[in-house]
Amino acid sequence: MKNPGFLTLRLPPVIGAALDAAARASGVSVSGYARSAIVAVLPDAATLPPLPPSPSPPPRRPAIIPDADIAAIARFGGHLGRLTGAIVQLSKACRETGRIGEHESLESEIRDLRAAKVEVVALVQRLRVAEASTK
Structure with missing residues (x-):
């Protein structure tokens, strides 16, 4: 059979736990136990x-990065x-008080901080995706 059919099954927690226990006692996976029971x-x-x-x-691999x-x-x-x-508020205050040199310097820092924030958000998203794929 090249592409075997598959079956999705929802069970109440009590029956699911009983099925899991029976499969473990038989030394097979839950799917293997269910297949054998159906064929029988x-x-x-x-x-x-x-x-x-x-x-x-197989046992699950541990997550690469802890939560x-x-x-x-x-x-x-x-x-x-x-x-x-x-820093945005500080830059605004500098601009309003005529401290243009400080204002321009702070605006440059704000751009750098915003770029760093984008990188941190992207890093967190990549780590969460990597963690989810190992579970």
Whole structure:
């Protein structure tokens, strides 16, 4: 069978836990246990070819970046945003009081901070995607 069909099944938590326990006791995956149980109750089960072995799923790899580190980087991005806002206010005050040199310098820093904030947001998004793909 080149492309076997698949079945999606929703079970109440109690039945799902019982199925999981039975599969573990049999030493196979939940899918393998369910396939065997389905084939066993088919009317022509004796004439069907045997199912291939279904090993237990491999253990999950640990996440590359712990959630706490991603949260810390996200908090850093928030602090960077607040710092940018404070410098915007300082730049505005410099402009209004005629301190044009300081205003121009601060405007340059604001551009740099905004670019850094974009990079931090992109980094957090990449880390979350990488973490989700390892789960």
